[in-house]
Amino acid sequence: MAKKLMKGCEAIGEAAVQAGCRLFFGYPITPQNEIPEYLSARLPQVGGTFVQAESEVAASNMLYGASGAGCRCLTSSSSPGISLMMEGVSYIAASELPVVIVNIMRGGPGLGGILPSQSDYLQATKGGGHGDYRCLVLAPSTVQEAADLVMDAFDLADKYRNPVLVLGDGLIGQMMEPVEFKRSTRLEDLPAKSWATTGCKGRERNIINSLYLDPEVLEAHNWKLVRKYEEMARTECRHEFWSPHGDADVLFVAYGSVARIAKTAIDALAEKGVKAALFRPITLFPFPGDALEKAAARVKHVLVSELSTGQMLEDVRFHLGKHRPVSFYGRVGGVIMTPDELVAEALKLAGKAG
Amino acid sequence: MADAEIGLPGAGAGGSALDEILRPVTVLTGHFGSGKTEIAVNLAFGLRNRGTGVTLVDLDLVKPYFRSRLVREDLEARGIRLVAPEGDRFYADLPILLPEARALAREGAALGHRVLFDVGGDDLGARALGSVSGLFNSRTTDLLFVVNVNRPFAEDLEALRAKLMAVQAAARLEMTGLVANTHLMQETTEKTVLEGVRAARTLEAATGIPLRFCAIVGNLARAFGGPGGKADNLPILAMERHIVAPFAEKPSGARRRSGVV
Numbered sequence: 001m002a003k004k005l006m007k008g009c010e011a012i013g014e015a016a017v018q019a020g021c022r023l024f025f026g027y028p029i030t031p032q033n034e035i036p037e038y039l040s041a042r043l044p045q046v047g048g049t050f051v052q053a054e055s056e057v058a059a060s061n062m063l064y065g066a067s068g069a070g071c072r073c074l075t076s077s078s079s080p081g082i083s084l085m086m087e088g089v090s091y092i093a094a095s096e097l098p099v100v101i102v103n104i105m106r107g108g109p110g111l112g113g114i115l116p117s118q119s120d121y122l123q124a125t126k127g128g129g130h131g132d133y134r135c136l137v138l139a140p141s142t143v144q145e146a147a148d149l150v151m152d153a154f155d156l157a158d159k160y161r162n163p164v165l166v167l168g169d170g171l172i173g174q175m176m177e178p179v180e181f182k183r184s185t186r187l188e189d190l191p192a193k194s195w196a197t198t199g200c201k202g203r204e205r206n207i208i209n210s211l212y213l214d215p216e217v218l219e220a221h222n223w224k225l226v227r228k229y230e231e232m233a234r235t236e237c238r239h240e241f242w243s244p245h246g247d248a249d250v251l252f253v254a255y256g257s258v259a260r261i262a263k264t265a266i267d268a269l270a271e272k273g274v275k276a277a278l279f280r281p282i283t284l285f286p287f288p289g290d291a292l293e294k295a296a297a298r299v300k301h302v303l304v305s306e307l308s309t310g311q312m313l314e315d316v317r318f319h320l321g322k323h324r325p326v327s328f329y330g331r332v333g334g335v336i337m338t339p340d341e342l343v344a345e346a347l348k349l350a351g352k353a354g
Numbered sequence: 355m356a357d358a359e360i361g362l363p364g365a366g367a368g369g370s371a372l373d374e375i376l377r378p379v380t381v382l383t384g385h386f387g388s389g390k391t392e393i394a395v396n397l398a399f400g401l402r403n404r405g406t407g408v409t410l411v412d413l414d415l416v417k418p419y420f421r422s423r424l425v426r427e428d429l430e431a432r433g434i435r436l437v438a439p440e441g442d443r444f445y446a447d448l449p450i451l452l453p454e455a456r457a458l459a460r461e462g463a464a465l466g467h468r469v470l471f472d473v474g475g476d477d478l479g480a481r482a483l484g485s486v487s488g489l490f491n492s493r494t495t496d497l498l499f500v501v502n503v504n505r506p507f508a509e510d511l512e513a514l515r516a517k518l519m520a521v522q523a524a525a526r527l528e529m530t531g532l533v534a535n536t537h538l539m540q541e542t543t544e545k546t547v548l549e550g551v552r553a554a555r556t557l558e559a560a561t562g563i564p565l566r567f568c569a570i571v572g573n574l575a576r577a578f579g580g581p582g583g584k585a586d587n588l589p590i591l592a593m594e595r596h597i598v599a600p601f602a603e604k605p606s607g608a609r610r611r612s613g614v615v
Contacts, residue, residue: 003504003538003541004504004505004506005387005502005504005505005537005538005539006387006505006506007387010387010506014506030418030447031418031419038506041507042506113445114418114445114446114447115419115445115614115615116419116615170418170419170615171419171599171600171615174417174418174419174420174615175419175420175599176387176539177539178504178538178539178540178541257599257600257601260599260601261600261601263601264601264602331613334445334614335613335614336600336613336614336615337600337613338600338612338613339600339601340612
């Protein structure tokens with residue numbers, strides 16, 4: 001397929017269609033409206049259904065029902081709307097259902113603003129709703145990667161029977177880049193779902209449920225979920241290590257759009273005689289901690305940068321240990337750091353500020 | 355800002371300068387993401403370079419980021435007036451139609467300078483225009499439809515014609531020209547441009563609306579002769595990219611506030 005020029009949000013919508021998703025439920029909110037807008041036109045072209053729900057709570061419960069029936073389905077929202085969905089997401093995780101959720105983050109807390117942020121990292125990676133559960137979280141940093149990861153998200157959701165969250169900041173959703181769709185899933189090739197509620201004629205009933213009144217049964221269910229998350233940690237960690245100027249003194253740790261800004265800063269630093277590299281987590285849960293530890297072992301300084309007041313920073317510090325100094329530079333509220341700001345921070349660390 | 359590298363073609367042999375072929379009030383419409391804002395901002399700088407007074411009206415009530423208001427400081431530094439919401443509302447995605455925009459629709463041509471309207475994409479974006487359409491004087495107004503056939507829902511003639519008709523109906527104005535703007539950002543090649551011109555010519559033939567010029571960015575514009583050049587015999591608007599992501603290089607000398615999209 002020839003390359004197209006797409007906004008991140010549009011590419012996410014098309015990637016879902018190419019992955020065999022035929023159902024979308026959602027409620028509008030900036031800056032992700034181009035996902036529902038795109039799918040409202042696109043899904044009918046492929047025999048799919050677009051539903052604008054009456055609220056995010058309703059959308060997440062529609063997702064619960066559709067995935068229980070064995071359908072590949074998607075919802076998308078932005079920060080405050082994702083918060084509203086959390087009840088449904090907890091039920092979906094408890095019921096072990098495969099869904100894909102896209103969060104195009106905006107500035108918070110509360111209603112916040114409509115400009116980009118990464119302030120939902122903790123909500124995304126530590127569960128988000130109530131109970132002991134995790135979503136697998138993928139963080140794209142280009143429009144192409146957003147498309148690729150959405151396709152992977154549907155496969156991973158099926159593999160683990162677990163919600164997969166694609167976490168992008170507003171910039172990823174709104175910027176336009178060339179994109180191609182590298183594969184297209186035929187509906188007949190989708191994995192069979194023996195657990196789905198598809199009509200029980202000739203077999204035992206399948207029941208989708210998250211109510212376990214017997215505490216020992218509920219406890220066993222919780223540990224079963226944990227074993228899935230441990231399996232994810234063993235097999236699904238992804239990251240990018242970018243070190244184009246040789247052995248680095250400063251290691252940036254950043255994901256999403258901020259990783260792009262860090263790359264620009266790294267090239268500018270090379271011209272000033274400071275070698276820097278980037279460690280970019282692609283899976284935020286599971287967090288690629290072992291790989292980070294290896295990358296950090298080779299540098300003098302670690303500088304985490306986020307569009308938050310320091311959320312991924314907690315995971316970085318956890319993996320590098322309390323004796324390893326980790327610096328932080330964040331902008332919030334929708335303000336985005338410039339490459340120059342990151343250059344200045346790195347120069348300070350390298351003792352070359354001036 | 356490299357003056358020599360942007361701007362409008364001068365009146366060369368067999369061609370007219372764009373400021374001669376465009377009417378005093380130029381309204382940019384198009385399908386969603388077709389490139390109206392980049393063209394509006396470049397036209398503003400180009401017309402200003404040729405000594406004309408210019409006012410740019412940001413009438414984009416659809417997209418939340420990357421609007422022409424983003425380069426307010428750059429425009430104002432060059433003496434170009436920007437009409438866009440102020441204060442908190444600068445950042446909002448609210449359907450704000452400023453009274454001043456209405457006045458400029460009505461009296462813009464009488465100011466003795468150029469007025470550019472940057473309208474939101476699709477028929478949805480053109481609705482804002484529809485609410486002031488009765489104020490425009492058709493003799494002094496050009497309504498342009500920007501086309502990039504690499505965008506979704508704009509790939510073929512039927513889709514484009516349907517979009518154009520929907521925009522025209524929502525705007526409640528007659529389209530007077532087409533603009534070829536087919537590109538793939540940094541991956542654009544000469545072939546991309548020429549295929550885009552051919553596709554726009556098909557739309558021209560199907561609708562009878564004349565194709566007026568072709569917009570091309572940066573080095574590629576130079577490959578077609580730069581300002582004053584032609585692409586497949588069509589005048590080109592040689593553009594510089596002003597609407598850029600925070601990690602991309604800004605035009606030299608840019609004064610816009612950083613940290614905002």
